[in-house]
Amino acid sequence: QKEVEQDPGPLSVPEGAIVSLNCTYSNSAFQYFMWYRQYSRKGPELLMYTYSSGNKEDGRFTAQVDKSSKYISLFIRDSQPSDSATYLCAMSGYDMRFGAGTRLTVKP
Amino acid sequence: NAGVTQTPKFRVLKTGQSMTLLCAQDMNHEYMYWYRQDPGMGLRLIHYSVGEGTTAKGEVPDGYNVSRLKKQNFLLGLESAAPSQTSVYFCASRLDRVIQETQYFGPGTRLLVL
Numbered sequence: 001q002k003e004v005e006q007d008p009g010p011l012s013v014p015e016g017a018i019v020s021l022n023c024t025y026s027n028s029a030f031q032y033f034m035w036y037r038q039y040s041r042k043g044p045e046l047l048m049y050t051y052s053s054g055n056k057e058d059g060r061f062t063a064q065v066d067k068s069s070k071y072i073s074l075f076i077r078d079s080q081p082s083d084s085a086t087y088l089c090a091m092s093g094y095d096m097r098f099g100a101g102t103r104l105t106v107k108p
Numbered sequence: 109n110a111g112v113t114q115t116p117k118f119r120v121l122k123t124g125q126s127m128t129l130l131c132a133q134d135m136n137h138e139y140m141y142w143y144r145q146d147p148g149m150g151l152r153l154i155h156y157s158v159g160e161g162t163t164a165k166g167e168v169p170d171g172y173n174v175s176r177l178k179k180q181n182f183l184l185g186l187e188s189a190a191p192s193q194t195s196v197y198f199c200a201s202r203l204d205r206v207i208q209e210t211q212y213f214g215p216g217t218r219l220l221v222l
Contacts, residue, residue: 043215046211090151095167100149
């Protein structure tokens with residue numbers, strides 16, 4: 001069993017939709033939880049990170065962490081075609097682990 | 109300020125050949141990392157360095173060697189390439205592990221081993 005599980009999709013939504021991306025994990029030692037965005041043929045770039053449980057909002061993006069359920073989410077409001085990318089969850093404690101990524105397409 | 113750069117962008121190797129991937133960063137970061145990215149597997153850490161002259165093994169180090177002779181450069185070597193090493197390789201750097209700063213990634217090197 002992988003330490004971090006992420007549905008690879010692909011996920012296709014119309015412009016303006018609310019997008020929900022999720023990851024589950026098994027390692028209780030993870031303390032920091034991150035979401036990276038990766039455009040095609042580019043390196044990942046950090047979108048958001050949170051420490052421990054709770055919510056964090058940044059513009060149209062909201063990250064949620066539920067440590068009791070070992071479940072993290074990224075919500076994108078008013079999705080735009082420019083949000084089309086692969087979204088990677090990542091988490092770290094002593095080591096850092098990445099999910100496999102979910103490919104998102106936002107159609108105009 | 110170029111950030112993290114990687115050389116080459118793409119390479120084709122035959123089984124058994126050797127090559128070196130170069131990563132350079134101009135942000136004065138202490139920590140540098142080499143990852144490989146494969147479909148369905150996510151990013152997996154190969155080796156990392158916490159400072160000039162130091163290296164350590166990551167999650168999947170076998171078949172790779174690294175060197176950090178200068179703070180700004182981190183080299184990844186394949187001594188005898190195998191088809192299983194076909195992948196996209198990403199370098200990343202980070203300023204301070206304790207504060208859990210963001211990792212900055214390079215654009216990647218696509219490697220095909222025939």
